[in-house]
Amino acid sequence: MKQSGDTKSMIVSAAIDVIQRSGLPPVSYDAIAGAAGLTRQSVRYHFPDADTLMLAVCDRLAEAYRQALIDNAARLDGPRRLEMFLDFYFDLLEGSPKPADDAVYDAMMSLATGSEPVRANLRSQYTLLGQVISHEFRLAHPALSLRSADELSFLFVSLMYGHWKMVASLGISDKHNRLTRSAIDRLIRSYCETGPVEGVVSQVWAAEC
Template sequence: MRPSKRDLILDAALRVVARDGVTAVTYESVAEEAGLTKGGLVYHFPSRETLLTALQEHLADQWEANLTNAAGKPVDQLTDRERDVAYARVAATSADHAELLLILEASTTPELAAPWTRLMNIWTPPTPTKAPLTDDEATRIIARLAADGLWLYDTITGIPMSSEVRAELGERIANLVNPNHSGA
């Protein structure tokens, strides 16, 4: 099946972000990257803001597809622990530069953050509002923080981690919340 023009545009915009940053996302830069006219871009995204919002939704949808794939079934059929395990496994992949820049951009704008907020509310444990935490709450939050740290590691430090080490660490994080863990 041929990718839609909309997806081609979003993938082109991601390449622009990866190469030149979020501020470089203009109709001109994305149209050139996608091999389209500016008018073709405006047809799908009537403003730069709609393009940036669509980029956030596109990335969040990719994350959700990866999470569902890792879990093996839809989120509404999963236990909390199964969601936590899927999250740890997906976070074992490294953040790419564009993804990180867009997520940072979303953190300052509620409209851009909405797809991520929705995704996190479905797939990750709620942040406790008061102490003391139960052992289960603490374990789930620690696993989430460890998974997020693993996801960020290469991009933040500039020190690549092998995919084998990354996968093993992801499994060890998953084992923190998996009641049937092997103790890796």
């Protein structure tokens, strides 16, 4: 007999698979149940409302990235980790491909426009990523101020997400991965030479009041 945790995990995996293949819409409890090999009633039992299921999807997506980064960072010391982080997010890290989940993230972003729980979850994910990358920027480039590192982290996350919207969602050639990755290096050099953009945003990564 399957444990409740196993069933919930199967449902989340099925939801990700359905969204990756079909997008939103026509994702439905029936489609997810079919992909999981379960009944609609079973899916409803474990996830009685759509927000709860989509939050579990968001958490599963974040966990895949977190585990990949932990596994890769464990093999590296200090500043070398920054190159790994940046290469990973533009799918340039040999032997450790970025998860093929861009359609699912696109769907979650669409849901976030009408779902405050999903919006808060994704904002938390990207803010945490920004904080980690900001730390790695300062380790690799000690001359950077905290403000410069924070601005760079926001620009990195923005470029990374926009990049995959163009490449994975709209079908632009993935050869552009190196173009955007190179742009990040140029941004880093610019900030090392000129410093942050003062007075534009009082606090980088602050949520809307």
